[in-house]
Amino acid sequence: MPLDVIMPALGMAQDTGVIVAWHKQPGEAVAMGDVLFEVETDKATMEVEAQGDGFLTGVAAAAGEEVPVGNVIARISESADADDAGPSGTAREVPAQGRDRDADDLPDGHQVIMPTLGMAQDTGLLVGWLVEPSAQVGADDPLFEVETDKSTMEVPAGAAGYLAACLAQPGEEVPTGQVIAILTPEAPAQTITRSAAEASGPAPAPEPAQKPAETPAPAAQTPPVPSKPTKAANTAALAADPSGRILASPKARRLALEQGLDLSRLVAAGVPQPYHVADLETLRAMPADTTTATASATSLHLTAEVRAEGLSDFTAWARETAGLTDPSALLAGLAAPCCGTPDPVVAVETFGQRRLFQTRADSLGAVTECADQEPALILRDLRMSRITGLRLGAEEAPVLSLTAAGHGLSLTLEGAPGQLTPTEALSLLSDFAGRVEQPLRHLL
Amino acid sequence: MREITLSQAVNEALAEEMRRDDTVFIIGEDVAEAGTPFKVLSGLVEEFGTDRVIDTPISEPGFMGMAVGAAMTGARPVVDLMFGDFIFLIMDQLCNQAAKTHYMSGGKLTVPLVLRTNLGATRRSAAQHSQSLHALVAHIPGLKVALPSSAYEAKGLMKTAIRDNNPVVIFEDKLMYQEKAGVPEEEFLIPFGQANVKREGSDITLIGTSSMVQVCEQAAELLAQDGLSAEVIDPRTIVPLDEDTLLASARKTSRVIVVDEGHQSFGVTSEIASRINEKAFYHLDAPVLRMGAMDVPVPFSPALEDLTVPTPEGVAEKARLLCAGEMIHAA
Numbered sequence: 039m040p041l042d043v044i045m046p047a048l049g050m051a052q053d054t055g056v057i058v059a060w061h062k063q064p065g066e067a068v069a070m071g072d073v074l075f076e077v078e079t080d081k082a083t084m085e086v087e088a089q090g091d092g093f094l095t096g097v098a099a100a101a102g103e104e105v106p107v108g109n110v111i112a113r114i115s116e117s118a119d120a121d122d123a124g125p126s127g128t129a130r131e132v133p134a135q136g137r138d139r140d141a142d143d144l145p146d147g148h149q150v151i152m153p154t155l156g157m158a159q160d161t162g163l164l165v166g167w168l169v170e171p172s173a174q175v176g177a178d179d180p181l182f183e184v185e186t187d188k189s190t191m192e193v194p195a196g197a198a199g200y201l202a203a204c205l206a207q208p209g210e211e212v213p214t215g216q217v218i219a220i221l222t223p224e225a226p227a228q229t230i231t232r233s234a235a236e237a238s239g240p241a242p243a244p245e246p247a248q249k250p251a252e253t254p255a256p257a258a259q260t261p262p263v264p265s266k267p268t269k270a271a272n273t274a275a276l277a278a279d280p281s282g283r284i285l286a287s288p289k290a291r292r293l294a295l296e297q298g299l300d301l302s303r304l305v306a307a308g309v310p311q312p313y314h315v316a317d318l319e320t321l322r323a324m325p326a327d328t329t330t331a332t333a334s335a336t337s338l339h340l341t342a343e344v345r346a347e348g349l350s351d352f353t354a355w356a357r358e359t360a361g362l363t364d365p366s367a368l369l370a371g372l373a374a375p376c377c378g379t380p381d382p383v384v385a386v387e388t389f390g391q392r393r394l395f396q397t398r399a400d401s402l403g404a405v406t407e408c409a410d411q412e413p414a415l416i417l418r419d420l421r422m423s424r425i426t427g428l429r430l431g432a433e434e435a436p437v438l439s440l441t442a443a444g445h446g447l448s449l450t451l452e453g454a455p456g457q458l459t460p461t462e463a464l465s466l467l468s469d470f471a472g473r474v475e476q477p478l479r480h481l482l
Numbered sequence: 483m484r485e486i487t488l489s490q491a492v493n494e495a496l497a498e499e500m501r502r503d504d505t506v507f508i509i510g511e512d513v514a515e516a517g518t519p520f521k522v523l524s525g526l527v528e529e530f531g532t533d534r535v536i537d538t539p540i541s542e543p544g545f546m547g548m549a550v551g552a553a554m555t556g557a558r559p560v561v562d563l564m565f566g567d568f569i570f571l572i573m574d575q576l577c578n579q580a581a582k583t584h585y586m587s588g589g590k591l592t593v594p595l596v597l598r599t600n601l602g603a604t605r606r607s608a609a610q611h612s613q614s615l616h617a618l619v620a621h622i623p624g625l626k627v628a629l630p631s632s633a634y635e636a637k638g639l640m641k642t643a644i645r646d647n648n649p650v651v652i653f654e655d656k657l658m659y660q661e662k663a664g665v666p667e668e669e670f671l672i673p674f675g676q677a678n679v680k681r682e683g684s685d686i687t688l689i690g691t692s693s694m695v696q697v698c699e700q701a702a703e704l705l706a707q708d709g710l711s712a713e714v715i716d717p718r719t720i721v722p723l724d725e726d727t728l729l730a731s732a733r734k735t736s737r738v739i740v741v742d743e744g745h746q747s748f749g750v751t752s753e754i755a756s757r758i759n760e761k762a763f764y765h766l767d768a769p770v771l772r773m774g775a776m777d778v779p780v781p782f783s784p785a786l787e788d789l790t791v792p793t794p795e796g797v798a799e800k801a802r803l804l805c806a807g808e809m810i811h812a813a
Contacts (some may be wrong), residue, residue: 053660154606215784287807289736289767314807315736315767 039233041090041209043112045105046163046185048079054104057111058083062094065118074112089165089209093118108161108211144230147222148197152206154214155186164218164234165190166208167201171229174200181219195221202226206234285312293318300337306429337432338453338460340467344475346421346447352477362403369417370395371402372477373438376469378462382414385435389422421447432457438470447474483664488654489522491633491665492598495640496523496560498669500530503558506644507534509545510562510598518562520600520659542571546597550580553595558644563599566653567613572597580649581624596643600656601629601743602693603791609779612787614692614743616653617750620721626650626674627721631695633663635718638672646674655693655743675722679731683713686737686801689728689754691717694741700794701801708798710805720750725757732758736767737804741792746774768804773797 045055058076062068073085074094092114099111152162165183169175180192181201199221206218212234220230284301286294290313294301299321301313309320356362370384374397377384384395394411398404418439420428425441432454439450451467458466472479486494500506508526510518514537517524527535538545542563549559563569569576580593601614620627626648630636636654643650680695681702690698695716702712713731717724732738738758742750751772758770776790 287736287767288764292764312807316807 040115150219152212203230342471371405383411385413485662488633489659491637546572546575608782612780629692677724677727681714683711687731701797704798732762733765
């Protein structure tokens with residue numbers, strides 16, 4: 039078995055060594071301990087000794103050459119004419135079958151690794167085994183010797199047992215972390231001895247002294263997402279704040295304020311919170327008629343709650359006593375005096391159907407249906423629906439919506455600032471709320 | 483432009499300044515013939531002699547104290563602290579003496595001293611030789627702190643540090659000593675407090691220091707594959723800090739991740755994130771995230787050690803979440 043002669047690492051920051059001179063000629067007999075060659079390091083010129091007996095062959099670097107640390111620069115072979123092709127510096131050829139079988143044959147036991155003993159040490163040179171294969175060792179017994187840049191050190195076994203497998207040969211450079219021996223609790227029936235180059239490496243050496251940053255993990259190769267991640271992919275929305283505060287980023291909030299965008303419309307549309315700048319696009323893309331009305335400033339939005347009995351009792355009373363059987367006409371008449379204009383046209387919408395009514399201030403019974411008139415007020419009767427709250431933005435006229443709210447009624451007035459002043463809006467809604475709650479007062 | 487290693491860049495900066503100004507000298511352990519364990523100072527003792535490249539006994543408080551005294555009395559020492567972890571040994575000399583002397587003498591004394599040391603984990607050097615402790619000194623008024631992210635910065639910042647009349651601490655990334663970068667042959671200095679926009683982007687800002695600048699640049703590459711445009715900024719000095727550049731970028735992209743190799747808690751990432759929060763709040767579309775080293779002693783196990791430091795994949799993952807509006811843990 040030829041021994042590799044490698045360029046040793048002799049200093050902390052040493053990547054290469056310069057061969058000053060060879061002390062043996064190719065083909066010359068060498069004995070373990072003979073000076074093979076001289077290396078110049080940053081501190082001094084050092085002599086490097088042969089790690090075994092044999093003949094110097096396959097010299098791959100001449101005097102004066104600078105060789106990377108760890109490179110194989112020659113071999114010590116059993117005959118003078120072996121290995122003329124020169125060492126490759128990598129694992130030598132091993133029949134694949136034999137290698138697999140060997141890996142399977144490794145005994146179970148305590149794995150002994152090549153330790154890292156110096157600051158910049160990537161590999162360790164196994165100087166020699168201090169116990170024979172199959173011999174028994176204690177945990178603190180020296181098992182092998184390693185050459186570092188400073189000295190040769192004895193390494194204890196680390197566990198008690200029998201040396202069942204030697205997975206590196208004296209003279210071999212072994213990456214730190216690689217398993218080089220196996221200690222079994224029982225005396226082995228047979229022992230395994232082979233070189234580190236042959237070993238398939240039960241525990242491959244970690245990459246020492248290398249930033250993870252420099253070796254992108256396989257995760258980096260995951261198929262790229264074709265477009266920017268969007269809210270649609272958001273699976274982790276926050277629950278709405280119970281206090282009603284809308285959760286939005288500081289920037290989204292500021293931009294919405296500056297541009298007159300109403301974040302509550304996103305809430306009404308069911309867009310999950312919190313909102314970011316990208317959600318403002320969704321808001322801008324909402325129906326144009328409402329967006330244009332709200333673009334300049336926030337629209338009016340007022341709500342009131344009243345008892346429901348007043349209106350239902352009055353509707354029944356009007357039908358039976360006064361013969362007013364059209365509840366929509368009745369509502370229009372009830373709302374007309376709140377509009378602030380004499381005899382206004384009031385639109386009443388029920389389930390998407392719109393009817394227009396010409397009202398008369400002096401009589402509920404004088405309300406007549408009409409056509410092609412601009413309404414002064416839109417009444418949206420949603421009492422029979424399950425809608426309990428709404429925010430639809432301004433339309434062509436102020437909109438008064440009636441929705442059920444528990445056992446009562448919720449009245450919502452919406453409008454563009456140009457349609458009603460805040461004072462008019464407050465007056466309209468409170469007036470109408472009073473009439474809906476106590477319709478008979480209207481008649482007196 | 484020619485490319486040289488960070489190690490050579492520091493060496494050149496020191497040699498040029500020592501030739502220019504004979505009050506500049508180097509002091510520390512193994513700085514002369516040994517040229518430091520990382521070989522950064524190789525060749526300097528040959529040119530400048532042992533009077534100006536002074537090997538000391540192993541006593542960090544001793545040589546640091548001598549250097550502070552020398553600086554007060556007219557010299558410009560460059561102190562070599564072999565590992566950043568040893569800064570704990572010189573806290574009094576650095577933080578109580580050097581940092582405060584100008585102030586406490588009513589401006590009569592100055593301490594033009596440079597402390598050269600290093601930071602960075604994943605070198606398998608275990609918990610006492612792997613820390614990134616720059617936040618400790620950045621906390622002390624009176625000290626300037628430079629964090630070069632390549633050979634170019636290492637040279638330009640070192641020359642500026644030596645000419646500064648105040649104590650400056652420079653942390654080099656010990657894993658970067660053999661990394662090459664373009665460094666002009668002609669003389670140049672990099673002013674303190676001037677961040678470098680390494681890459682322009684519009685969707686998110688990645689602020690990285692020292693070793694983490696490369697991590698941010700690689701994360702930006704990953705994000706580009708997803709159609710996200712990341713801006714990468716290297717502050718270069720954290721004291722003084724170029725707030726204007728950082729805030730302008732935060733206002734532009736409205737999302738920021740700060741990445742630094744010091745421990746995350748009470749660290750550089752926290753400080754920068756706070757300032758952005760205070761001064762660019764209404765421009766933020768997502769919480770400013772911190773990514774520092776895990777709050778544990780740096781493990782010796784390579785597998786564990788690698789998990790403690792931010793990676794390009796980790797930064798890119800957080801960035802994707804921020805851009806998708808899914809970073810909602812803080813809301």
